[in-house]
Amino acid sequence: xxxxxxxxxxxxxxALLSAALAVAFTATSPFPLDDHHLYQAFVVALASGSxxxxxxxxxxxxxxAVPIHWITASPISQIYLQILAGILIPLLGYAAGLRLFFxxxxxxxxxxxxxxxxxxxxxxxxxWTGSAYFCLMLSSIxxxxxxxxxxxxxxxxAILTKPFxxxxxxxxxxxxxxxxxxKIQWFVLxxxxxxxxxxxxxxxxxxIMIGAHPDLSVGTAMQGPKRIIMNIAHGMQILFSxxxxxxPDPALTGPGNMMHxxxxxxxxxxxxxxxxxxxxxxxxxxxxxxxxxxxGLNALLDHMDHYYMDAGILxxxxxxxxxxxxxxxxxxxxxATLHFQWLYFWLEFVTNFNLSFPFFAPLVLVDLFFIGFCxxxxxxxxxxxxxxxx
Numbered sequence: 447x448x449x450x451x452x453x454x455x456x457x458x459x460x461a462l463l464s465a466a467l468a469v470a471f472t473a474t475s476p477f478p479l480d481d482h483h484l485y486q487a488f489v490v491a492l493a494s495g496s497x498x499x500x501x502x503x504x505x506x507x508x509x510x511a512v513p514i515h516w517i518t519a520s521p522i523s524q525i526y527l528q529i530l531a532g533i534l535i536p537l538l539g540y541a542a543g544l545r546l547f548f549x550x551x552x553x554x555x556x557x558x559x560x561x562x563x564x565x566x567x568x569x570x571x572x573x574w575t576g577s578a579y580f581c582l583m584l585s586s587i588x589x590x591x592x593x594x595x596x597x598x599x600x601x602x603x604a605i606l607t608k609p610f611x612x613x614x615x616x617x618x619x620x621x622x623x624x625x626x627x628x629k630i631q632w633f634v635l636x637x638x639x640x641x642x643x644x645x646x647x648x649x650x651x652x653x654i655m656i657g658a659h660p661d662l663s664v665g666t667a668m669q670g671p672k673r674i675i676m677n678i679a680h681g682m683q684i685l686f687s688x689x690x691x692x693x694p695d696p697a698l699t700g701p702g703n704m705m706h707x708x709x710x711x712x713x714x715x716x717x718x719x720x721x722x723x724x725x726x727x728x729x730x731x732x733x734x735x736x737x738x739x740x741x742g743l744n745a746l747l748d749h750m751d752h753y754y755m756d757a758g759i760l761x762x763x764x765x766x767x768x769x770x771x772x773x774x775x776x777x778x779x780x781x782a783t784l785h786f787q788w789l790y791f792w793l794e795f796v797t798n799f800n801l802s803f804p805f806f807a808p809l810v811l812v813d814l815f816f817i818g819f820c821x822x823x824x825x826x827x828x829x830x831x832x833x834x835x836x
Contacts, residue, residue: 456540456550456551456553456554456557457540457550459554459557459558459815460536460537460539460540460554460557460561461536461537462811463536463557463558463561463808463811463812464533464534464535464536464537464561466561466807466808466810466811467532467533467535467536467561467567467807467808468533469804469807470568470804470805470806470807470808471529471532471533471568472804473801473802473803473804473805473807474568474571474799474800474801474805475571475799475800476522476525476529476571476572476799477571477572477798477799477800478521478522478525478572478573479572479573479798480572480573480658481503481573481574481575481658482522482524482525482572482573482574483573484501484502484503484658485503485505485508485511485524485573485575486521486522486523486524486573487501488501488503488505488508489508489511489512489515489523489524490515492508492509492512493512493515493516497646498650499643499646499647499650499651500647500650500651502655502657502658502659503655503657503658504575504606504607504608504609504657504658505606505607506582506602506603506604506605506606506607507527507531507575507578507579507581507582507603507604507607508524508527508575509603510527510578511523511524511526511527514526514527514530522573524573525570525571525572525573527570527578528569528570528571528573528574528575528576528577528578529570529571529577531570531577531578531580531581532566532567532568532570532577534581535560535561535563535566535567535577535580535581535584536557536558536560536561537557538580538581538584538585538588539553539556539557539559539560539561539584540553540554540556540557541553541584541585541588542556542584542585542587542588543555543556543557543767544588545587545588545590545591545621546587546617546621546764546767547767547768547771548768549771551771552767552768552770552771555767555770555771555777556763556764556767558812558815559707559711559763559767559780559784560580560584560763561808561812562781562784562787562788562808562809562812563706563707563787564787564788564791565706565752565753565787565790565791566580566706566756568791568795568799569753571795571798571799572798572799574753575607575608576753576756578607579604579607579608579611579756580756580760582600582601582603582604582607582611583601583604583611583614583757583760585597585600586598586600586601586604586614586618587614587617587618587621590618590621590622591621591622591623594622594632595635597618598632598633598635598636598639599635599636599639601614601618601636602635602636602637602639602640603639605636605640606639606640606643608657608754608757609743610740610743610744610754610755610756610757610758611757612739612743613736613737613739613740613757613758613760613761614736614757614761615633615736615739616731616732616733616735616736616739617732617733617736617761617764618632619633619732620728620729620732669745669746669747669748673748674745674746677744677745677746677747677749677750678741678745680749680750681741681744681745681750681755684705684750684752684755685709685712685713685716685759685762686709686712686713687705687709705752705786705787706752706753706756706759706787707759707763707784707787708780708783708784708786708787709783710776710779710780710783711762711763711766711780712759712762712763712766714765714766714769714770714776714780715733715737715761715762715763715764715765715766716737716762716765717766717769718730718733718765718766718768718769719733719734719737719762719765724765724768724769724772725765725768733761733762733764733765736758736761737758737761737762737765739758740755740757740758740759740761741755741758744758766780774819774823775830777816777819778816781812781813781816785809788806788809792805
């Protein structure tokens with residue numbers, strides 16, 4: 447029994463974190479806003495048998511809300527999907543981590559970090575699709591070896607939820623069987639799904655729309671060289687700061703503009719990519735390319751938005767995991783800085799989402815995990831402190 451528990455303890459920890467997120471959601475209330483009404487309209491139409499891509503918005507994840515709508519007939523069935531997706535993120539993060547890393551410990555670290563990103567998990571309460579978006583990206587990684595067709599479909603739907611999901615393409619290329627022709631064949635499937643979506647939207651709407659902005663098209667959304675350079679500079683500031691200064695209108699900078707993960711993790715991710723000690727050359731190239739794609743796509747738009755940068759930052763988080771595993775002194779620093787996001791989210795949404803203190807259950811659970819880690823490593827910790835103080 448002890449050996450079985452030892453083998454599955456990290457999976458159990460990830461499941462407990464998902465359970466803590468379920469508890470956190472009981473301390474919230476949905477508050478449908480703006481984009482939700484477009485996504486919900488698409489879900490209602492699809493549930494009645496009509497694929498209407500003239501409705502603005504990227505609708506890849508909305509497909510999974512259709513069964514929920516059949517069961518509940520609720521005007522917020524799309525939000526219910528986002529809540530379910532948010533709860534599943536740690537478990538799917540652990541599954542994806544098993545494909546990306548060399549140990550269950552690293553996969554568990556990855557799951558814990560993803561479970562402490564409230565700006566990804568909880569904005570679904572207003573109808574944003576970030577949680578389902580992450581579930582689709584993580585699932586495409588987790589299934590790419592054993593169920594490649596399902597992985598390809600999920601990758602396409604991730605792109606059709608937010609196109610920034612293409613940052614995963616270099617990583618998925620490496621995870622596929624090491625036969626060039628099979629890799630190319632795999633990418634044909636998501637490519638065809640995305641192409642079919644765009645063609646059908648053009649036929650129905652007369653244009654390719656940019657998300658929930660029917661007034662924008664591919665051409666009108668792009669910025670000039672000066673703005674792109676400013677966006678890149680601003681993007682780097684966001685990565686190494688605890689806040690996202692909203693320079694198009696500084697008066698609109700608020701808690702929601704604060705960084706959505708730890709700047710320590712983004713630093714360690716870039717350090718791991720540039721170092722020769724944590725990843726092989728081909729993985730470093732794939733991670734760097736994915737990060738550049740994510741930043742580059744965002745820089746082409748009006749401004750650097752952390753909700754749009756999340757996929758590129760996910761690549762940096764992936765890159766940082768071996769550093770945390772091999773240099774655990776970084777873990778308490780990263781964990782401490784991950785706490786800030788919960789404060790910022792509380793300040794931004796406490797009224798809209800009617801937040802109460804059980805909302806912090808995932809944060810408390812991960813803190814308890816860390817205390818357990820410290821107790822298990824108490825001799826090493828004591829030895830390190832003794833060296834520092836003598």
